[in-house]
Amino acid sequence: MQTIYLTIVLAPLVGAIIAGLFTVSRRAAHTVTILGVATACILSLFVFKHIAIDGNEPFNETLYTWLMSGSVRFEVGFLIDTLTTTMMVVVTFVSLMVHIYTIGYMADDPGYQRFFSYISLFTFSMLMLVMSNNFLQLFFGWEAVGLVSYLLIGFWFQRETAIYANLKAFLVNRVGDFGFLLGIAAVLMYFNSLNYADVFAQTETFKDTMIQIIPGWDWSLITVICILLFIGAMGKSAQVPLHVWLPDSMEGPTPISALIHAATMVTAGIFMVARMSPLFELSETALSFVLIIGSITALFMGFLGLVQNDIKRVVAYSTLSQLGYMTVALGASAYAAGIFHLMTHAFFKALLFLAAGSVIVAMHHEQDIRKMGGLYKYMPITYITSLIGSLALIGFPGFAGFFSKDAIIEAAHHASEIGRTGAGFAYFSVLIGVFITALYSFRMFFLVFHGKERIDEHTRKHLHETPAVITVPLVLLAIPSVIIGALFVEPMLYSKFFEGSIFVEEAHRVFEAEEYHGVLAFIKHGMGMPPFWLAMGGLFTAAYLYLIQPQLVTRITELSVVQKIQKVLLNKYGFDQFNAWFFAGGSLRIGFWLWRFGDVKTIDGYIVNGSAKMVGWLSGTMRHVQTGYLYHYAFAMIIGLAVLLSVFVLYGTA
Numbered sequence: 033m034q035t036i037y038l039t040i041v042l043a044p045l046v047g048a049i050i051a052g053l054f055t056v057s058r059r060a061a062h063t064v065t066i067l068g069v070a071t072a073c074i075l076s077l078f079v080f081k082h083i084a085i086d087g088n089e090p091f092n093e094t095l096y097t098w099l100m101s102g103s104v105r106f107e108v109g110f111l112i113d114t115l116t117t118t119m120m121v122v123v124t125f126v127s128l129m130v131h132i133y134t135i136g137y138m139a140d141d142p143g144y145q146r147f148f149s150y151i152s153l154f155t156f157s158m159l160m161l162v163m164s165n166n167f168l169q170l171f172f173g174w175e176a177v178g179l180v181s182y183l184l185i186g187f188w189f190q191r192e193t194a195i196y197a198n199l200k201a202f203l204v205n206r207v208g209d210f211g212f213l214l215g216i217a218a219v220l221m222y223f224n225s226l227n228y229a230d231v232f233a234q235t236e237t238f239k240d241t242m243i244q245i246i247p248g249w250d251w252s253l254i255t256v257i258c259i260l261l262f263i264g265a266m267g268k269s270a271q272v273p274l275h276v277w278l279p280d281s282m283e284g285p286t287p288i289s290a291l292i293h294a295a296t297m298v299t300a301g302i303f304m305v306a307r308m309s310p311l312f313e314l315s316e317t318a319l320s321f322v323l324i325i326g327s328i329t330a331l332f333m334g335f336l337g338l339v340q341n342d343i344k345r346v347v348a349y350s351t352l353s354q355l356g357y358m359t360v361a362l363g364a365s366a367y368a369a370g371i372f373h374l375m376t377h378a379f380f381k382a383l384l385f386l387a388a389g390s391v392i393v394a395m396h397h398e399q400d401i402r403k404m405g406g407l408y409k410y411m412p413i414t415y416i417t418s419l420i421g422s423l424a425l426i427g428f429p430g431f432a433g434f435f436s437k438d439a440i441i442e443a444a445h446h447a448s449e450i451g452r453t454g455a456g457f458a459y460f461s462v463l464i465g466v467f468i469t470a471l472y473s474f475r476m477f478f479l480v481f482h483g484k485e486r487i488d489e490h491t492r493k494h495l496h497e498t499p500a501v502i503t504v505p506l507v508l509l510a511i512p513s514v515i516i517g518a519l520f521v522e523p524m525l526y527s528k529f530f531e532g533s534i535f536v537e538e539a540h541r542v543f544e545a546e547e548y549h550g551v552l553a554f555i556k557h558g559m560g561m562p563p564f565w566l567a568m569g570g571l572f573t574a575a576y577l578y579l580i581q582p583q584l585v586t587r588i589t590e591l592s593v594v595q596k597i598q599k600v601l602l603n604k605y606g607f608d609q610f611n612a613w614f615f616a617g618g619s620l621r622i623g624f625w626l627w628r629f630g631d632v633k634t635i636d637g638y639i640v641n642g643s644a645k646m647v648g649w650l651s652g653t654m655r656h657v658q659t660g661y662l663y664h665y666a667f668a669m670i671i672g673l674a675v676l677l678s679v680f681v682l683y684g685t686a
Contacts (some may be wrong), residue, residue, distance in 0.1 A: 041160060044065070065149070066128070070119075093110065095108050115303075129386070134287045147287075150183050161303075168226050171216060181201060186290070199280055201280070209267060219231055265305055269300065278348060278351065327356065330465045336352075337470045339601045346401070350381070354373070361373065365447070365536050366439065368534060369440050369443050379512040386502070407480055417506040418477060425568050428567065429469060430515055430555060435518065436501075479491060479578055
């Protein structure tokens with residue numbers, strides 16, 4: 033099996049190297065990268081069957097020792113269990129669909145080979161992250177996906193907006209990664225190991241250990257480690273306030289928007305917290321912190337989706353909100369529900385992004401939904417798959433998102449019942465978020481595919497369904513968006529699917545096997561609960577406002593109070609302005625004063641010019657002593673001798 037695991041990781045890397053470093057044709061570039069990712073996908077499905085379905089023992093071995101420092105080993109190794117195999121299948125399948133889709137979407141782009149090299153390298157980086165069995169390899173994959181995302185967001189480097197977006201993503205992630213690195217350093221300092229198994233085996237030893245970061249203030253070691261690690265997750269998984277990079281990452285081509293937002297980079301933080309469950313379960317403070325941050329993200333990022341008119345940005349803010357849902361699940365100790373939603377979300381969100389890209393291609397790269405309408409007549413496949421993705425997103429009964437989203441809401445309710453701090457607010461946030469999600473999702477859907485056509489005449493004449501290379505991935509992603517929830521709700525939530533991979537304290541368990549009575553019973557129960565009615569309320573509100581009474585939207589937006597709220601939402605709560613003023617502006621101001629007083633006055637003024645003036649003054653003074661008269665020199669010698677004798681007498685007697 034070790035050979036299979038190595039092949040899964042290395043196949044995309046080989047494709048990336050060939051496409052990126054060798055002069056190959058376009059056909060060769062997409063062939064070799066798709067072949068590499070397809071190989072990884074097929075083998076990942078085989079490994080999933082071997083571990084998750086057949087019930088074979090997990091694989092946890094070191095493959096290579098990089099270096100040793102004292103008793104600490106820095107290694108490369110794999111931990112292949114049910115959590116890992118789930119992530120491997122999701123990452124490789126979505127990546128494969130994106131690779132195929134890219135053939136059509138990037139057909140006329142001069143950077144065709146470079147793009148395929150980047151997305152294949154992205155897949156390799158994510159696989160290294162999820163398959164790692166130690167913090168060193170985890171950090172390598174963590175930073176590698178950050179680097180490649182920087183390259184992909186700024187792929188069209190001729191655009192100033194793309195350069196700004198990729199720099200913003202890179203710097204914001206460095207803020208989170210600083211906390212992440214400190215957390216890993218604390219693990220190494222106290223546990224004296226970077227291997228997951230060694231660290232988790234010692235948790236009981238250190239669960240009551242207190243440390244003093246600030247003298248006189250005691251902190252739980254486990255709490256500090258967990259919060260620092262989660263700060264890293266806040267950057268990667270775009271949680272408030274480190275979320276600001278994600279909407280701007282839409283400057284990259286649509287395929288990478290799907291790859292970043294669906295199955296790879298943004299889910300790395302969710303996966304990491306689930307993997308660290310043996311640590312997080314020992315800190316109620318850390319879990320409450322995770323819960324509150326997730327609930328704020330889920331609710332307030334959803335509001336921003338209501339005012340977006342760029343088709344990709346609507347889906348991007350949807351991603352932010354759904355990542356908040358996953359984080360709420362983690363904070364409620366329902367790690368399995370978080371991973372379950374990660375999986376279902378990966379399929380339907382990739383579907384929605386690629387469907388948005390299909391619309392953009394058909395509309396000659398127009399992205400404003402106010403300039404669309406009535407596209408269902410021209411693009412039937414894109415229309416149907418977009419409808420499936422939207423229904424899955426809002427949690428329509430029977431679709432993938434219904435099962436995972438309901439599970440998260442139930443987990444938040446359970447956390448409030450056991451008294452976890454912040455759980456009441458989290459439950460309220462995810463409930464309101466259901467209505468908001470349905471409203472902005474179907475606002476976009478109705479404005480794009482239904483209603484009055486707002487398309488210019490030139491675009492209408494050439495409007496048609498996109499090629500099969502674009503629509504086939506949509507169909508293949510639509511299938512799991514419908515069925516994957518029903519297939520895995522029982523094993524992932526109510527069985528021992530993640531036993532040995534995820535640890536949950538007995539008092540924190542939400543889903544018990546005796547509570548599950550089948551898919552139909554789950555759906556029936558869900559249709560009687562508030563989330564279903566809130567989702568339907570959002571859907572019918574969108575239909576009424578954008579299909580039946582579209583003029584009512586204009587009247588509502590003319591109200592002064594609505595305009596004030598809209599201004600706040602369009603300004604994204606002022607996060608970007610604050611960052612520009614405080615962090616960017618503050619850095620510029622610090623730089624200015626360092627230049628003014630440090631460089632100009634201190635270095636140039638005192639050290640460089642000052643030393644020159646001192647030499648000039650000293651030489652001018654000494655020149656007056658050089659008179660040429662012998663008695664002046666004798667007098668100077670006598671004075672010098674007297675000074676030396678005085679010093680000798682004083683220090684000699686002492």
